[in-house]
Amino acid sequence: MPSTEKFYLTTPIYYVNARPHIGHAYTTIVADVIARRHRLLGHDTRFLTGTDEHGQKIERSALAAGIPPQQFTDEVSREFRQLWDRMGLTYDDYIRTTEPRHKIGAQKLFADLHARGQIYLSTYTGQYSVGEEIFVEGPPGVLGPDGRPTETVTEENFFFKLSEYQLPLIDLIESDGLHIQSESRKNEVLSFLRGNLVEARESGSAIGTSKLGNQYVIGALRDLSVSRSSFTWGIPVPEPAASETQQKHIIYVWLDALANYMTAVGYGSDKPEDKACFERYWPADVHLMSKEITRQHCIYWPAFLMAAKLPTPKSVTAHGWLLFEESKMSKSKGNIVRAETVLDAFGEHVYGKQFPDSTKHERDLFSADVLRYHLLREIPFGQDGSFSFDAMITRYNADLANGYGNLASRTLSLIVQNLDGIVPSVSAPQSAETDAVINELLSFSEIDAHYESSRFDQLTQTISARIKTVDVYLSSHAPWKLAKSEDPADLQKMVEVLYTAAESIRILTALLFPFLPNATAKVWAQLGLGDIEAAARNGELNNLAWGGLKPGTPLGTLSPIFPRADKGLAQIMTEVEASAPSTKPATEQPAAETTPAPAVIETAPEPTVTGPADASPQITIDDFAKVELRVAQVLVCERIPKADKLLRLEVDLGYEKRQILSGIAEWYTPEEMIGRKIVVITNLAPRKMRGLESHGMLLAASEGEGGKPVLATFGEEIAVGSRLK
Ligand code: MSP
Numbered sequence: 001m002p003s004t005e006k007f008y009l010t011t012p013i014y015y016v017n018a019r020p021h022i023g024h025a026y027t028t029i030v031a032d033v034i035a036r037r038h039r040l041l042g043h044d045t046r047f048l049t050g051t052d053e054h055g056q057k058i059e060r061s062a063l064a065a066g067i068p069p070q071q072f073t074d075e076v077s078r079e080f081r082q083l084w085d086r087m088g089l090t091y092d093d094y095i096r097t098t099e100p101r102h103k104i105g106a107q108k109l110f111a112d113l114h115a116r117g118q119i120y121l122s123t124y125t126g127q128y129s130v131g132e133e134i135f136v137e138g139p140p141g142v143l144g145p146d147g148r149p150t151e152t153v154t155e156e157n158f159f160f161k162l163s164e165y166q167l168p169l170i171d172l173i174e175s176d177g178l179h180i181q182s183e184s185r186k187n188e189v190l191s192f193l194r195g196n197l198v199e200a201r202e203s204g205s206a207i208g209t210s211k212l213g214n215q216y217v218i219g220a221l222r223d224l225s226v227s228r229s230s231f232t233w234g235i236p237v238p239e240p241a242a243s244e245t246q247q248k249h250i251i252y253v254w255l256d257a258l259a260n261y262m263t264a265v266g267y268g269s270d271k272p273e274d275k276a277c278f279e280r281y282w283p284a285d286v287h288l289m290s291k292e293i294t295r296q297h298c299i300y301w302p303a304f305l306m307a308a309k310l311p312t313p314k315s316v317t318a319h320g321w322l323l324f325e326e327s328k329m330s331k332s333k334g335n336i337v338r339a340e341t342v343l344d345a346f347g348e349h350v351y352g353k354q355f356p357d358s359t360k361h362e363r364d365l366f367s368a369d370v371l372r373y374h375l376l377r378e379i380p381f382g383q384d385g386s387f388s389f390d391a392m393i394t395r396y397n398a399d400l401a402n403g404y405g406n407l408a409s410r411t412l413s414l415i416v417q418n419l420d421g422i423v424p425s426v427s428a429p430q431s432a433e434t435d436a437v438i439n440e441l442l443s444f445s446e447i448d449a450h451y452e453s454s455r456f457d458q459l460t461q462t463i464s465a466r467i468k469t470v471d472v473y474l475s476s477h478a479p480w481k482l483a484k485s486e487d488p489a490d491l492q493k494m495v496e497v498l499y500t501a502a503e504s505i506r507i508l509t510a511l512l513f514p515f516l517p518n519a520t521a522k523v524w525a526q527l528g529l530g531d532i533e534a535a536a537r538n539g540e541l542n543n544l545a546w547g548g549l550k551p552g553t554p555l556g557t558l559s560p561i562f563p564r565a566d567k568g569l570a571q572i573m574t575e576v577e578a579s580a581p582s583t584k585p586a587t588e589q590p591a592a593e594t595t596p597a598p599a600v601i602e603t604a605p606e607p608t609v610t611g612p613a614d615a616s617p618q619i620t621i622d623d624f625a626k627v628e629l630r631v632a633q634v635l636v637c638e639r640i641p642k643a644d645k646l647l648r649l650e651v652d653l654g655y656e657k658r659q660i661l662s663g664i665a666e667w668y669t670p671e672e673m674i675g676r677k678i679v680v681i682t683n684l685a686p687r688k689m690r691g692l693e694s695h696g697m698l699l700a701a702s703e704g705e706g707g708k709p710v711l712a713t714f715g716e717e718i719a720v721g722s723r724l725k
């Protein structure tokens with residue numbers, strides 16, 4: 001067993017009901033930065049990511065796609081993994097909840113909790129949010145956390161005695177036994193656990209006191225349903241619990257999913273090597289995620305573990321959301337940006353232009369650095385941050401092309417031109433300015449503190465400021481002028497300045513390595529230092545004393561690191577995103593949709609009354625059968641800011657819920673629409689309007705050019721989802 005300190009880091013396992021977008025990429029990139037940093041520190045690091053593949057949402061998506069759930073999840077899970085590989089992310093393991101190793105472990109955890117009397121059978125009626133896969137408090141129809149109406153579910157379920165863990169959880173979190181980053185997330189979780197004290201005081205409910213002396217409402221935490229029986233796509237509840245009921249139950253998707261963090265390190269296996277792995281890595285050091293799933297990670301998860309007498313994770317770190325056009329990027333809203341768009345555009349139009357013979361892999365890694373740096377530098381960690389292509393290009397040109405890349409190219413070219421490309425030795429005592437640069441470069445405590453608090457924006461900003469310091473130092477001493485002087489003192493100064501700049505670049509490169517693994521590898525090689533990955537492994541990037549760049553070292557071959565990006569690239573990326581067929585997996589798209597959907601009433605309605613003999617060509621019944629028309633019910637309807645004609649609708653098709661944008665805002669108010677049954681063309685390719693995805697089209701008729709479109713409805717009762725033929 002290795003003697004070094006271990007560090008086990010996880011990302012959430014992502015749902016496979018839609019393709020990855022840069023929100024998912026953000027978390028996985030942050031995890032990659034943290035993992036690389038810990039490897040530099042010499043820790044035995046294990047970085048886990050993967051996909052969450054069970055649950056009703058995924059079952060419904062597969063159903064809508066018309067393929068078996070396993071095939072569906074195989075395809076989407078592969079897409080996530082391929083994206084992480086394209087970006088060179090260094091996960092050590094990729095877990096899928098449909099893998100046997102996971103199923104065995106999840107069943108073991110369930111069985112263990114049951115054997116310990118922590119799980120019991122009971123009946124429950126409640127409001128279930130399919131989108132978030134959780135029960136929600138409130139009356140029928142209450143909106144779930146995803147803003148969609150919940151479904152009323154009555155089921156015989158297995159329940160976990162979560163209520164018994166209210167005080168243990170409060171004590172664990174208050175004492176930082178489970179450290180929650182940030183403080184505000186910690187307070188949110190604690191206030192949920194403590195319950196509504198004001199109400200409790202008024203009503204005279206029982207109030208208890210935690211170890212640290214804080215009050216809480218006794219009983220504010222309810223037991224949790226941990227099985228489902230209304231659908232089948234999940235891990236079966238194991239024996240002996242399974243025999244307690246007639247119905248087949250599957251394990252609640254969150255209990256299934258959370259268990260991945262342990263099943264990936266061997267929990268549930270009898271093999272000695274798996275047991276040793278579990279001993280070594282469990283508990284996790286950091287579970288990383290964005291804020292909406294902290295409750296599951298800070299309440300359910302540690303409670304399951306305490307109940308199973310297993311160690312609880314050391315910390316949960318939550319970041320904010322990536323926003324696009326002011327709202328959370330999410331697959332259900334369709335307002336997403338895909339990482340592939342950035343990889344393709346920077347790869348082709350920036351790197352590919354400079355290096356036309358480069359491979360796709362080289363282009364991808366170059367572009368991945370650009371995306372990594374932008375996301376970490378731009379978004380204050382823990383807060384929501386807007387994503388914009390313009391900001392990304394501006395930041396790239398300022399910090400990378402004109403900043404780090406330019407400093408490296410300038411300094412190294414000067415050494416090639418004036419010192420035959422060999423690192424010089426500095427003999428005479430150095431000037432005060434040189435000493436000041438060295439001191440600034442060697443102050444690592446600020447960097448360490450930023451890592452500690454996950455302030456990646458400030459960390460990269462600090463490094464950027466140091467790049468500027470060296471740049472100013474270089475420019476103010478103008479070594480290119482000193483090189484032309486006959487005076488030996490000037491030549492000595494030139495050597496001092498160039499050595500100082502080159503050695504500073506070595507240190508900056510080591511600091512930037514977790515953020516820009518590809519670009520720093522190139523600079524490292526150009527400095528004549530060889531393979532940066534090897535340097536990372538042998539501790540060279542962590543022990544940064546001045547003078548690591550040895551005099552006499554020949555520089556490597558120079559080439560541009562960050563070619564400038566044209567502002568027009570933002571437009572290219574915007575257009576690529578706007579024409580992206582869908583954020584949904586390929587399998588969910590109608591196969592035959594290659595031509596754009598006709599602009600009937602989604603954009604500007606231009607309805608006309610035309611006779612049957614109008615120019616339309618005749619079609620066969622088979623042609624008509626290609627159009628899928630279904631009865632849908634409007635669940636949500638709202639206006640879209642700054643789009644006078646458009647309404648955003650969420651409709652229920654029985655087998656799934658959809659977002660459709662429709663240009664009827666001039667004729668129908670959102671209030672008139674909610675609850676209405678309408679006819680929707682369901683197999684139109686999704687498309688984007690105002691950054692939002694519209695998946696389907698409403699049917700309406702209108703009298704004459706520009707007349708009011710009257711929605712097609714039914715005179716008799718008809719079930720949602722029924723097909724019109
Ligand atoms: N499957 C659950 C997690 C189970 S973990 C045991 C899930 N999956 S998800 O696909 O919805 O992914 C959620 C995670 O993806 C977030 O917690 C975050 O890490 C990342 N993000 C998804 N959209 C995001 C943004 N718009 N912004 C930032 N991160 C986001 O929840």
